[in-house]
Amino acid sequence: METFQLTNIRKTFKNGEVEEEVLKGVNLSLRPGEITALTGASGSGKSTLLTIAAGLQETSEGEIRFKGKNLADVKEEKLRKVRAEEFGFIFQSSHLVPFLTVEEQLFMMLEVAGKKKEEDEVTAILNKVGLSHRRKAYPSSLSGGEKQRAAIARSVIHRPSVLFADEPTASLDSKKSEEVMQLLEDMTKELGMATLLVTHETEMLSFADRVVHMEDGKILA
Amino acid sequence: MNMALKEMKKNKTRFLIIGAVVFLISLLTFLLSGLANGLSEDNMASIRNLPEGNFHLTEDAEGSYTRSNLDEATVQSATGQNNYAFSVQMGGLEKSERKYSLAFFTSTSTSPFPQPDKGEVVLDSSVKEEGVSVGDTLTHPQTGEELEVTGFADNERFSHSPAAFVNQEEFSSMFRIEDFQVLYTENAKDISGLETFSKSEFLSSIPSYQAEQMTLSMILWFLVLISGMLFAIFFYMMNVQKTGMFGILKAIGVRTRRLFYMMWVQMLTITSLAVLLSGLAGQTAGVLLPEAMPYDLPVSTTLALAAVFLVVGFVGSTFSGLRIRQIKPLEAIQQGEG
Incomplete structure (x- = not known):
């Protein structure tokens, strides 16, 4: 069963008189419990596709079908609600809120998603990402790997349906990258999320259930 | 959170x-x-202390109380309960070698200002701190008239000087001004030959204020x-x-x-x-x-x-x-x- 369906996605940027088409009719489906990895050279359009799928920028043409709705036609406030309740985000940098402790980051996400602040839930996730001993720590005192694990915990605490991960291991060394990817894989399976992973690191592709290669704004067969 | x-x-x-x-x-x-x-x-405490109302000056005074001279007939007809006339002039009194700069006030009997008898003066309480007490006699340097201090009034000042309230007869003798300068009425807006000001307008008309x-x-x-x-x-x-x-x-x-x-x-x-x-x-x-x-x-x-x-x-x-x-x-x- 498909959770998320992108159909004929096109994106054109205007730069003065010049129009540049960065996505040229992309079709992609994401399935629950699966990591779909998007790879490709820089400028192939993979990050643009992820941000369009996540509702962070508009598509020029095409459909983003999720739970019976076309997100391309949904207004900003509804889209924000979808992002808060149904989506999880992991970025290249951890982007943790600097003045919140690790556990407060998770409580904040639960609040944003309109869910109850369950202490047990937070403890369970922190145990899973191996940060239970750092729950009262501020981001400034965490290592790079710990920050990214905290970011993963924040992205899944509200049990989203879709997880968007944009180069989540780009700032980590290979050992920590593997730890983070293993964690992503475990979370995807355990929570039944449809995960869209953008990466240019071929070593990380082994964690994906499906690898999709992009080139020049198109998905290669 | x-x-x-x-x-x-x-x-x-x-x-x-x-x-x-x-x-x-x-x-x-x-x-x-x-x-x-x-x-x-x-x-301007002595003016600000007065209730909101109308301040009348003669038309030829062009909005300056120092040039206003109310004729006696107007004062007689317009004053009564809550309506009164007053005058103010800057001057001084002496006690031994000490000189006191004061703002002299005199008014008709219905005013809220103190009404001392002839030969008496009521001063703003700040003068007390300069060594003046009730019963002291102060002299007006120009006329040589002697005034006995019969009391003090709180927060009565004009033109950055303490106010001195004297009898009208004394005031006329000291400053050679027979007529009152300002007429205050609670309600009367139009009085023939007089220009009317609100309290804030009157305050603004006073130089320096x-x-x-x-x-x-x-x-x-x-x-x-x-x-x-x-x-x-x-x-x-x-x-x-x-x-x-x-x-x-x-x-x-x-x-x-x-x-x-x-x-x-x-x-x-x-x-x-x-x-x-x-x-x-x-x-x-x-x-x-x-x-x-x-x-x-x-x-x-x-x-x-x-x-x-x-x-x-x-x-x-x-x-x-x-x-x-x-x-x-x-x-x-x-x-x-x-």
Whole structure:
């Protein structure tokens, strides 16, 4: 069963008189419990596709079908609600809120998603990402790997349906990258999320259930 | 969880600096307001103490009480209960070698001013501190008339001098002015041959009062304006520094309204604490400053200025916060660490 369906996605940027088409009719489906990895050279359009799928920028043409709705036609406030309740985000940098402790980051996400602040839930996730001993720590005192694990915990605490991960291991060394990817894989399976992973690191592709290669704004067969 | 307070707790120094600046500016505003009000009291307390009503001067006086001479018939017909005439002249009295500069008042019997008998004088209580007591005899240097001090009145000053209330006969002899200068009526607006002024118009017509008050008011409101701009600049700079974080929060679904709420809570917390402290300091200054310094900061003025600061802070921070609305989550993500 498909959770998320992108159909004929096109994106054109205007730069003065010049129009540049960065996505040229992309079709992609994401399935629950699966990591779909998007790879490709820089400028192939993979990050643009992820941000369009996540509702962070508009598509020029095409459909983003999720739970019976076309997100391309949904207004900003509804889209924000979808992002808060149904989506999880992991970025290249951890982007943790600097003045919140690790556990407060998770409580904040639960609040944003309109869910109850369950202490047990937070403890369970922190145990899973191996940060239970750092729950009262501020981001400034965490290592790079710990920050990214905290970011993963924040992205899944509200049990989203879709997880968007944009180069989540780009700032980590290979050992920590593997730890983070293993964690992503475990979370995807355990929570039944449809995960869209953008990466240019071929070593990380082994964690994906499906690898999709992009080139020049198109998905290669 | 209150993110606004958590941020303040984590970044104490940054918010303490903003709070300190707001405290200093609001304290300066309170002190200046106290001084402006004090000077105003020092200048015109005897007029400001009178109830709101109508002040009439002769038309040929062209709005200056010093040139106004009311004829006796007008005074006779217009005065009565709550309607009265008075005159004021600057002069002095002596006691041994000591000279006292005073504003001499005389009035018809229905006025709220003290009504001493011939040969008596009632002085503003500030003269008491200069060594004058009830029963002392003071001499008018030009006429040589002797006046016995029969009492003191609180807060009666005019043109930065203590008021001296004397009998009309004495006043005429001292200043060679037979007629009253100003007619006060509670309700009568139109009296033939007289020009009518409200209390504030009458105060403004007195030389030096308006110039003094306008200068101080301008400084006062300029300070309020500066504080509003400071709020806008401080919060704008903070918001610029937090652009990345706000973008990420928006991306994960935090409402823009909540980010504004966060900024308002911080602004209100800082302003309330800073203005509370500066308000208390402003009130304390009233007790600590020397008597010679005219300073009067009523609680009502303090509260009104505090409210102005809150409104100005709110407007300033909201104006700067408009940037939050423009932040695109995507740009924040692409910029890297927020």
